[in-house]
Amino acid sequence: MKGDSWLWVDSVAKVAEAMADMDQSSLIALDTEYDSLHYFREKLCLVQIRAAKRTYVLDPLNGIDLSFLRPYLANPRLLKITHAGDNDIRILKRDYGFEFNNLFDTQRAAHILGCRYLALSHIVGHYLGVEIKKSKEMQRSKWEIRPLSESQLKYAVQDTIFLADLYRQLDEKLCRQGMRDQAQKAFDGMTAVSWREKTLDMLGHRKIKGFDTLTKGQQERLKRLYRWRFKKAKQTNRAMFLILSDQEILSLSRADWQSGEELQSANLLPSDKASLYGSELGKTLYADG
Incomplete structure (x- = not known):
């Protein structure tokens, strides 16, 4: 797998390593894994951050304080890249009160560019010529169970690996086609989303x-x-x-x-x-x- 270096963050020392990498990065890729099938309120199970050197897999269930991410996510000079990141943002805001600035979402960008198929695997294949396999079964697996399997970890890390390269391709095309301002409005709208609890359907x-x-x-x-x-x-x-x-x-x-x-x-x-x-x-x- 291209650039598949990653680190399971389960200590203060590893948090410091992740922060040092993000401090040296001009952009980071962000993804989460959560369980929305078995819970009334989605349960956040993993946060994946890819910086310049590697992907950092953060476990909100193991006692590590994730509040260290707050200044990075809010920093308007640090670009955050997501793919269909609306729910990731909602859940991180709900659980940690994070603020988001300077976002680029690859799914939203591809949609604005007229791409019909918006799954990450399709967009990566189309723009980067790389085939990746995304299993629905893996996506719906029980992410709260520890230890995670090798397949689960590979799946989680894979989601962040190609986002920086994909951003560069999509951003260039948006600029060439005069759609960058339109896309920016969409990205800014995503940073403003908030989590809402399910309400009873009276009928x-x-x-x-x-x-x-x-x-x-x-x-x-x-x-x-x-x-x-x-x-x-x-x-x-x-x-x-x-x-x-x-x-x-x-x-x-x-x-x-x-x-x-x-x-x-x-x-x-x-x-x-x-x-x-x-x-x-x-x-x-x-x-x-």
């Missing part, structure tokens, strides 16, 4: 497959269960489908049960979920008679 229960097969009373039960599930997911920071799936709350809406004990015996849910949530589910549906 979301109606979008569940099978809703139209329910009676009016069952539809009302489904609405109550749907809203309970959202509240529980938010409270526990777990993905809604991990609390109860759509089909599970649909089955609960159809069935005739009125207590945690009846729910257990009806086998409508796995025993662990019936035991954990049975009382709350009963109160959700029947507390007001």
